[in-house]
């Protein structure tokens with residue numbers, strides 16, 4: 001089972017905006033300078049990193065005590081009717097896991113897919129099949145990192161909180177949810193924004209997956225605009241009514257450990273805002 005985390009860490013989804021010469025290694029160094037301690041490597045447009053770069057990334061991250069996560073390509077649809085698209089989607093997750101493992105990544109997150117004409121149950125079965133194939137690869141190669149289907153923000157995407165938690169419960173570790181609080185808020189058209197609602201998410205996770213899950217959480221947060229079908233656009237936290245301060249307070253109350261990744265346009269600005277709110281809570 002992949003390791004739990006020592007504390008709650010804060011970082012950016014991708015290389016910080018203020019990084020001079022934007023490489024992954026420079027990004028990790030910038031994270032440290034900013035006083036942050038996590039970074040998500042974005043393979044969202046394709047998995048392109050050489051093994052030698054990955055080894056260097058690992059060395060620098062370990063030296064600076066920056067925990068790394070990785071985001072698999074956006075172009076993944078495990079619910080596809082087209083078998084070749086399903087296989088290619090599985091492969092993209094495997095490619096992320098493979099290079100992520102070399103780079104010392106702690107957790108790999110991916111977007112499972114789109115319902116299309118499928119019911120939730122049919123989509124669930126396909127996503128489950130895809131994850132089972134990823135796990136086969138992971139286990140036969142002695143790889144030990146978290147595999148995280150993400151809670152998604154629009155109604156056309158597979159990934160309600162319940163669907164994602166059900167996958168995690170059915171497989172057990174290393175499968176665990178990536179909880180994107182902006183997606184939860186947008187998908188539910190404005191819920192998940194109060195003390196009680198944030199608590200209810202963590203209580204639900206504890207109940208379904210056991211208390212240990214709260215010491216290995218992979219969390220995404222950003223400001224979000226939404227319409228009738230859910231998420232429309234990422235914006236900065238101060239431009240929204242999303243109550244990240246209360247979320248941070250609840251994460252502290254539950255002694256949540258793991259990583260909080262900012263996906264706002266102002267990546268590091270919002271990561272630092274959340275870190276400060278957490279420390280002040």
Ligand SMILES: [Zn+2]
Pocket residue numbers: 071109110111150
């Ligand atoms: Zn994502």
